[in-house]
Amino acid sequence: MSLRVILSVEALEPRLSGIGRYSWELAQRLPFIEDVHNVRYYRNGEWIADPALLLDPAGIPLWGNKQLRWLRKRNKWALRLRDAVVMRGHMFHGPNYFLPAAAAGGVITVHDLSIFRFPETHPADRLRQFERYFRLSVDRAGHIITDSETTRTEVADFLGFDMAKVTAVPLAASPAFHPRSADEVAPTLARYNLVPQGYALCVSTVEPRKRITELLHAWENLPPAVRNRWPLMVTGGAGWLSEAVRDLMDKGARQGWVRYLGFVPEEDLPPLYAGAALFVYPSVYEGFGLPPVEAMASGVPVVVANASCLPEVTGGAAMLVQPEDVSDFSRRLEQALLDASWRQAAVEKGLGVAGDYSWDRCATETVAAYQRLG
Template sequence: MSLRVILSVEALEPRLSGIGRYSWELAQRIGAAPEVDAVRFYRNGDWIEDPSRLLIPDGIPRRHKVHRWLRNRTKGLRRWRDGLIARGHLFHGPNYFLPEIGEGGLITVHDLSVFRYPETHPAERLRYFEREFAASLARAAHIVTDSATTRDEVIDFLSIAPDRVTAIPLAASPAFMPRAAAETLPALARYGLSPQGYALCVSTVEPRKRIPHLLQAWAALPPSVRNRWPLMVTGGAGWLSDDVQALMAQGAREGWVRYLGFVPEEDLPLLYAGAALFVYPSVYEGFGLPPVEAMASGVPVVVANASCLPEVTGGAAMLVEPEDVPAFALRLEQALVDTDWRNMARNAGLVVAAGYGWDRCARETVALYGRVAGA
């Protein structure tokens, strides 16, 4: 069967989120599959010729007032035109939603945090979900999730027939790999760091990520441990993050934590590879890409014993209960000083991470396109 596919790319932007990374990896690969005759790219009502331009500053199309006025005046005509273009194509919305022209396509539901943890989302996003998500579910012939845990949750929470939901795991980029200390030195020096001299958490700073519990546990470590391995936190400042920022500012004054904010994409693999430990205390994820990136980098990993993280880390990570701060602190100390565990975790993590791959993700996604189109 030959396939013609439309991939929605509204998540592509210069600073890629996890969903943006997923969209970009699919955009690069699905057109190369022998089953796919053609791929078109769609973004919020526009047809995109070259999605790579969306990754550079000022590459995202901007609409001037006159342009917006013309778009509003010609909305019906554009809908008719887009429907003609989309005819004979299978539409994939990798970011939860399907437009009207995507009827009978697929959506990827990465998690249900907007329902489980609405307080962690801006009001505008909640309103958009209220308006559009149910309609997208009704249009979709099939739903993709990032993990079996999320698949089960989608089936149960949204009352979806199991044969309409397929789990296809994500992956770490090949840039995430073990590296010799000398290779990491130039990048780490820009942040005043040295190889194996810090621990790392890569996460959006928002309530469900449990960064406050991590900071409290780090503060409870013996001074000799927390001062030898200060905690580096990198990622965007999310919704309701002011209290977390205040905690980090206090820890920074005491010298055992630093908030690095967004790190350039070319530096991030080196920051992972130089870390003595990676910690991810989030209590709710659809996949949890950062722990996989850390395992692929040869770094021991600690994750919350919650949602899909035990599944995704495949027995290679130390599991903790972030809300039990004293126990969390004891486990963190063990993860930093127990050489036997660290060696085991490093080797097991490399094996687990190697089982994932973006080529595998694209291959399984294209196979699913074929099944949906055939049905």
């Protein structure tokens, strides 16, 4: 079946979020899949000629044509009608939860339900957007894509959607994440005063569901020789950086066993992963959990919470923990740092699991989900 696709690219911007990364990987690949005849890109009521320009801070988006911009100013109703006519011949995919009114019958990707389960971790404008438009988008959708089977079941149950109309399509780590030698990572690590295999890493927004507080307490409980040999590096958005978390991080920083790196440049992340002795991801709710996959692809042993989709996504390669049991969490972290046989097996299994995911696979399986509409 020959498909004509419209992909919404409102999540594309110079500093890509996880959904932005997902949108960009699809935008690059969909035009080259055999059954896709044509792809157009749509952003907040405008046609985008080249989505790559949205990633350039100095770039100027190339809209469809000047006449369309003039029409927008003079007659918004005419523009909506034109959009409806164009979309009628295309399959519209909203990779960021929403479908415009003219795209009824299209596909949306629902990455997770954190907006409903953890509303306090989302900005007020995002909550208002979901209150107004999410149910409308679900009602318009002919099919829903999720990032994991766990989320597929959760979304279908929550929305009362037929399971046959929900498809799980896994995400992937970028090829930039792969094992690297100590010599390869040393120059980047030196800028952070780190050495290869001399630290553990957590890449995560600091917010309640990520269980960073529990991780800090567990790290504090490690034997001093262990926690000082492998200080914990936390990188990601400040998010819910409460006074309690900040105080604990400050205390750990003074004692030398933790550092908060904040955001690091995208190009520094692959060597930062590859140089770590251990990657820890104690989040209790995810739609997929890309950081553990990036760590596995980098050849690093991984510890994750035994919760949500993380056991599914890590495929038996990661050590599973209960972050709320801080004493046991600390004991398992010590094992993960010191047990050489487990570490070697975790690296080998992790590389295999991560290797099964790819953005090419994601794009191909996404098109297969499109075809289920027919």
